[in-house]
Amino acid sequence: MRRDELLDAAEDLLSDQGSSALTLSAVAERAGCSKGGLLYHFATKEALIKGMVERLIGEFDELVAAQGHDGYTRNYLDATLAAVRSGRLRRWAVVTGASGSPYLLAPLREAMARWHREGLESEPDPVAARIVRLACEGIWDVASHDPDLYDERHYDELRQRLLDLLPG
Known part of the structure; x- marks a missing residue:
């Protein structure tokens, strides 16, 4: 197996x-x-949960890297929307909900810090980049609770508005 x-x-x-x-x-x-x-x-059960958390982080890292834009924030935005549109959020919600332990969620906290610091020094407007990354977290959170709240048109509109915040 x-x-x-x-x-x-x-x-x-x-x-x-x-x-x-x-x-x-x-x-x-x-x-x-x-x-x-x-x-x-x-x-152990804890090792299993940790394995699920680590796999989700690795998959999201791969999704960010696969976007192919010049700036990390643009990659992060498109990876977030790809995850939302694919239904991957349900997996995140159930795995993080099952962990319930600060120890088991430590890899996710570390990844989140990395995702929000990655490439900020090379962004033309680091504050705008932070706003877009935080908006991604909001999209992720809302979509994990109500996956049908927004449709493709809404996500396209949100993406464009967030891209408009980024210089270049």
């Missing part, structure tokens, strides 16, 4: 049944493997 398949099973279980259902036995059963197979990759 591959590590990602186990993480997928854990995320699916969280989405379907909530954090109280997240046990190593339930994840192994959902993944169709033995508990020993799961324990080989994740010795």
Whole structure:
């Protein structure tokens, strides 16, 4: 059994049944493997949650890097909107909700600090860049609570208005 398949099973279980259902036995059963197979990759429930958090961070980092703009803030904006439009937010909401521990969320706090500091010194207007990045967090948060609140046209309008804040 591959590590990602186990993480997928854990995320699916969280989405379907909530954090109280997240046990190593339930994840192994959902993944169709033995508990020993799961324990080989994740010795504890905390290690499993940490693995899910770290995977989400890595995927978002890849999404930011894939955008191909010159400025980090533009990449961050488009990566955020891509994540919102793809439905990835549900995964973030259930995983971070399950962690519930400052220790388990430490990698996310560290990533958030990095995402909000990355490339600011090279931005023509660092304050505008911060505003756009903070707006991305707001979009992310609202869309995670009500994914149908905005449609494609709204996201396009928000994107354009936020890009208008950035010089260049």
